[in-house]
Amino acid sequence: MTGRFAPSPTSDLHLGNLRTALLAWLMARHAGVDHLVRIEDLDATRVAAAPEVAARQLADLAALGLDHDGAVVWQSERVALYAEAAASLPTYECYCTRREIAEAASAPHDDGYRPYPGTCRELSEAERARRRAERPPALRVASDHRAVTVHDRWAGVVTGVVDDVVIRRNDGAWAYNLAVVVDDLAQGVTQVVRGDDLLSSSPRQAWLARALGGVEPTYAHVGLVVNAEGQRLAKRDGAVTLADLAAAGWDAGAVLALLGASLGLCDAAERVSARDLLDRFDPDTVDHGSWTWRG
Ligand code: GLU
Numbered sequence: 001m002t003g004r005f006a007p008s009p010t011s012d013l014h015l016g017n018l019r020t021a022l023l024a025w026l027m028a029r030h031a032g033v034d035h036l037v038r039i040e041d042l043d044a045t046r047v048a049a050a051p052e053v054a055a056r057q058l059a060d061l062a063a064l065g066l067d068h069d070g071a072v073v074w075q076s077e078r079v080a081l082y083a084e085a086a087a088s089l090p091t092y093e094c095y096c097t098r099r100e101i102a103e104a105a106s107a108p109h110d111d112g113y114r115p116y117p118g119t120c121r122e123l124s125e126a127e128r129a130r131r132r133a134e135r136p137p138a139l140r141v142a143s144d145h146r147a148v149t150v151h152d153r154w155a156g157v158v159t160g161v162v163d164d165v166v167i168r169r170n171d172g173a174w175a176y177n178l179a180v181v182v183d184d185l186a187q188g189v190t191q192v193v194r195g196d197d198l199l200s201s202s203p204r205q206a207w208l209a210r211a212l213g214g215v216e217p218t219y220a221h222v223g224l225v226v227n228a229e230g231q232r233l234a235k236r237d238g239a240v241t242l243a244d245l246a247a248a249g250w251d252a253g254a255v256l257a258l259l260g261a262s263l264g265l266c267d268a269a270e271r272v273s274a275r276d277l278l279d280r281f282d283p284d285t286v287d288h289g290s291w292t293w294r295g
Helices: 015-031 050-063 079-087 098-104 125-134 176-186 196-211 242-247 252-262 274-280
Strands: 002-005 034-039 091-094 138-141 147-152 156-161 166-168 191-195 218-222
Touching (some): 002 015, 002 191, 015 034, 015 218, 015 252, 034 050, 050 242, 079 166, 191 196, 242 252
Parallel strands (some): 002 034
Antiparallel strands (some): 091 138, 138 166, 147 156
16 A cells, blocks of 8 residues: 655645645554655646745645655656556547536536536547637547446545546646546555545546556545635635744644644644654544634
């Protein structure tokens, strides 16, 4: 078994990301397996400042004592792997705009995801040539539109109908869903612990893993950290990053106690290390649900 934490270097890690990072580390260390770190920096426009943000993310993990095995892997250095995987899948070009998909698709799912109705799947070559001249295409994998079920360690049974997932975006970037699956397979990751905003993506990713000749990892999705209004934590919620908290007088032991308390492992007033939390950790009893940060 192997676990991992895979942040996107779009902004500094906040308490929600740190709580997920801690839990992923606890799960791997408790199982006695390798824990990898992968920087998911494929979205060039969103990660323009990637090296500095990623460096701060890695420094924050180290400051909390969340060590990892092997070298940090950067997705931007692995595009040849994604191209090779894409070439092994049945794919087609898609020229649809978001608006066209919204107009043609059935109602969005609860998480806002709109299954692709397959508009571009059956176009003639002449039609493709005409539309390609208008708009750079995205690349989709032709799926069989079956319902796929995954068993999440904490969320239980999650079923989703797998549509024709985008694997390369129309700006040329390899899509998150492809890269994450290719890398988890290539790196031998068998245990994925991450925020439950990605729970509904799991059936699509499990299907892709199988389509690539692999087996999906086990999943354990952790609840998000929300603010007092119940919204997903964000920068505007005040002191939410390790740097903000340090400026307000919190040392690593205090932040770990706060996160540990949110997981039911300690009292928030204690001073603990990641190793102390590991000694008290049990995946069957940990409080993995959503947690409210009141600042
Ligand atoms: N890079 C993704 C994020 O930061 C997480 C991917 C994953 O854990 O599967 O939201």
